[in-house]
Amino acid sequence: MPIKSLKTLVSEAMLEIKTINVDEALEMVEDNNCNLIDIRDARELENTGKVENSVHVPRGVLEIYMDPNSALFKQGVLDQNKEMVLFC
Numbered sequence: 001m002p003i004k005s006l007k008t009l010v011s012e013a014m015l016e017i018k019t020i021n022v023d024e025a026l027e028m029v030e031d032n033n034c035n036l037i038d039i040r041d042a043r044e045l046e047n048t049g050k051v052e053n054s055v056h057v058p059r060g061v062l063e064i065y066m067d068p069n070s071a072l073f074k075q076g077v078l079d080q081n082k083e084m085v086l087f088c
Contacts, residue, residue: 002031010016028085035049035079035082035083036087038050038051038087039059039087039088040059040088055078062086
């Protein structure tokens, strides 16, 4: 199986990802319809602070933390029945 280029991987991912603006995200948070996930690294959080009412999950481990079969699954931290809104 050939290795996919970064451009191909990003293009495929963008077909699965819905991008929303800040106003839409704020409305979802206010309506309690989403998990607001701050995916920035720890150094960025130290410099700028965490997004209010967000859960910090570094981008590099996002899939691991969200996989119920993973030993690092964040049981009870993220509501699997709600949309995931990522802040970066």
